[in-house]
Each structure stands twice: as C-alpha cells, then as structure tokens.
Amino acid sequence: MKRSRIGALARRVAATGSALAALCALALGSAPQASAIYHGTAASDGQFPYAAFVLADDGANPPHAYRCSGALIGNAWVVTAAHCLTGTAARARVILGAADESGSTGARAISTTRGNWIVHPQYDPATLANDIALIHLPYPVTPDSRTSPVTRSTSTADYANSRIVVAGWGLLDDSTTSPVLHYVQTTVMPVADCSRYYGLTSSMLCMDAHPGGSCQGDSGGPVTIYDVYGKPLLIGIVSFGGGGCANTLPRVATRIGAFDSWIHQQTWT
Structure with a gap:
C-alpha cells in the first residue's frame, strides 16, 4: 500500500500511534496481497450460503486483480465494501454457492462491470466513512441449499x-x-x-x-x-x-x- 494511503488511514488511530491498515486496497493500483480470516476455521459448502467471493480487476491484459468478499442480500444484490470497487477497478467476478472459490462443483460465477455497481455517494476513501457498495447481478439467482440471501x-x-x-x-x-x-x-x-x-x-x-x-x-x-x-x-x-x-x-x-x-x-x- 502506498505510503500516502497509510498516512491517511493512520490519522484515524487514537493516541496509541499504532499503524492502521485497510483490509483491502483503496485503489487497485495500491492493492496489497489478497487475504482473509486469521486464526479462523475452514467453512464447508452451504455453511454460509450468503457469502460471496468478489474478485475485482482493472480490465488490463494481464489484469491487476485483488480479492474481496461480500454478502448476498437479495436474489440479485450483493453488498460489499466501497473501497473494493473504486480506484481503477473496472470489473468484478462474483462467485456464489461454494466455500472453495477455485472451482467447487455447483459454484455460480457471475461477471459484473462498473455499470452493475452502486458505491455510496458519501464514501470517503481517506476515512473509510460510508464504506459500502452494492453489486447488481445481471440476473437473479435461484436460491438453494448452497446459495441464498x-x-x-x-x-x-x-x-x-x-x-x-x-x-x-x-x-x-x-x-x-x-x-x-x-x-x-x-x-x-x-x-x-x-x-x-x-x-x-x-x-x-x-x-x-x-x-x-x-x-x-x-x-x-x-x-x-x-x-x-x-x-x-x-x-x-x-x-x-x-x-x-x-x-x-x-x-x-x-x-x-x-x-x-x-x-x-x-x-x-
């Protein structure tokens, strides 16, 4: 992450002076290595049927990609963090219905672009206030035991x-x-x-x-x-x-x- 980004975020920390790190890139050009839950437990298919894997990239060849997550809140809507879909992000692949995003049987992979996204109009990348965005899937998913809002x-x-x-x-x-x-x-x-x-x-x-x-x-x-x-x-x-x-x-x-x-x-x- 660029030093200027870290400085902007660090100003949100109280007198401890400890460095604060955003959990995902504020812009694609400064995206850190992808990451997830520390000290957690592996989930099984269907355990979190609303969990969505979100892989955003800048549309280049080869693309500069990074990972985020989200939650299915309607048959055609996923909510995620605004900073996942800002900067140079141009498209995002959403995977539903699988704990393993690398190719589980039954996984639903849905491609989206900026036209499918709604970032909160008051999102502030410096403070991460209003850090919320919506992804409108191009078609509704049919709920089942592994995918449901x-x-x-x-x-x-x-x-x-x-x-x-x-x-x-x-x-x-x-x-x-x-x-x-x-x-x-x-x-x-x-x-x-x-x-x-x-x-x-x-x-x-x-x-x-x-x-x-x-x-x-x-x-x-x-x-x-x-x-x-x-x-x-x-x-x-x-x-x-x-x-x-x-x-x-x-x-x-x-x-x-x-x-x-x-x-x-x-x-x-």
Missing part, C-alpha cells in the same frame, strides 16, 4: 458484547493464501472501548480480534449474529483495522442497519 439488520443498535461470526477468503496469516472461505467467532466491542484506537462514526461497529479476526483483503465480508433458532442476521461488512493478520488491534465493520434506507432505495429489498 441473508436477512439484513435494519436496526441502528450497537450490538455491544454480542457474539458474532466474521467470514472471508484469502490469507490465513501474513503470507499464506487459501481459496477456501474461513470464518471466526468473536465479539462486538463497546464503542467506548474501541474509540481508544479509532475515530469511529455512527455507521461503524468494532470487533474484538482475540483470538483472531479479519485481515487484509476480507473487505466486504459478512459480519453476522445468530438468533436462538440459528438464523443469521447480517449486521455489518468488514471495512478496516489491524496492521497485520496477527495484530490484536480491533477490526472495524460498516454497520448495515445505518444504511437501511439507502439499501432499500437502491434494491427495493
């Missing part, structure tokens, strides 16, 4: 101390990649505790990184809670945090409920 939160609750599951594809540590979706269980940190590290907005939520958490490249990955019946509720998507996979600084997600009206206006879901 997740219910999204419409609440602005802070979910402090709630147990959550965070999922994404890529690095298992600072150098090991994997084509398989991984997930980790952790806890939402109270805003007061997390504000010691970052300047949060009301549309962000903070996640504990003990014993593991999201890492560079997990951007857009689903953050869910589960009800007593085991039904998932999407409360966030991975945005930024850390400074290395093993760094225990909190991770930050975009709070889905804060964008309920905007999502509804775009998708009518």
Whole structure:
C-alpha cells in the first residue's frame, strides 16, 4: 500500500500511534496481497450460503486483480465494501454457492462491470466513512441449499458484547493464501472501548480480534449474529483495522442497519 494511503488511514488511530491498515486496497493500483480470516476455521459448502467471493480487476491484459468478499442480500444484490470497487477497478467476478472459490462443483460465477455497481455517494476513501457498495447481478439467482440471501439488520443498535461470526477468503496469516472461505467467532466491542484506537462514526461497529479476526483483503465480508433458532442476521461488512493478520488491534465493520434506507432505495429489498 502506498505510503500516502497509510498516512491517511493512520490519522484515524487514537493516541496509541499504532499503524492502521485497510483490509483491502483503496485503489487497485495500491492493492496489497489478497487475504482473509486469521486464526479462523475452514467453512464447508452451504455453511454460509450468503457469502460471496468478489474478485475485482482493472480490465488490463494481464489484469491487476485483488480479492474481496461480500454478502448476498437479495436474489440479485450483493453488498460489499466501497473501497473494493473504486480506484481503477473496472470489473468484478462474483462467485456464489461454494466455500472453495477455485472451482467447487455447483459454484455460480457471475461477471459484473462498473455499470452493475452502486458505491455510496458519501464514501470517503481517506476515512473509510460510508464504506459500502452494492453489486447488481445481471440476473437473479435461484436460491438453494448452497446459495441464498441473508436477512439484513435494519436496526441502528450497537450490538455491544454480542457474539458474532466474521467470514472471508484469502490469507490465513501474513503470507499464506487459501481459496477456501474461513470464518471466526468473536465479539462486538463497546464503542467506548474501541474509540481508544479509532475515530469511529455512527455507521461503524468494532470487533474484538482475540483470538483472531479479519485481515487484509476480507473487505466486504459478512459480519453476522445468530438468533436462538440459528438464523443469521447480517449486521455489518468488514471495512478496516489491524496492521497485520496477527495484530490484536480491533477490526472495524460498516454497520448495515445505518444504511437501511439507502439499501432499500437502491434494491427495493
């Protein structure tokens, strides 16, 4: 990542002075190596039927590509991080219905371009405020046991101390990649505790990184809670945090409920 980008992000850190790293490239030209969940567990097909693998590139030959994640929130809509689809990103391949993005049987690979994307108009690449975007799939997918939308939160609750599951594809540590979706269980940190590290907005939520958490490249990955019946509720998507996979600084997600009206206006879901 370019030094200027790091400097812009580091200004969001509180007096600890610790470096902050975005979980995915802010622009394709400065994309770090792809990555995913640190200290997580490999998922199986159908375990997270709403999880979407997003591979964006600049359309060049050969393309400069990087990985992100997302969540299926309607039969034709995927939500992801805005910084995954800005900069020189020109197209993105979305893979649904498979934990292994490298070629699982039954995987659905769908090609999209900028014309299919809606980036939040108030997204700020310097602060990562409003770090949310939508991908309109060119055709709706038919739900089945391995591909189905997740219910999204419409609440602005802070979910402090709630147990959550965070999922994404890529690095298992600072150098090991994997084509398989991984997930980790952790806890939402109270805003007061997390504000010691970052300047949060009301549309962000903070996640504990003990014993593991999201890492560079997990951007857009689903953050869910589960009800007593085991039904998932999407409360966030991975945005930024850390400074290395093993760094225990909190991770930050975009709070889905804060964008309920905007999502509804775009998708009518």
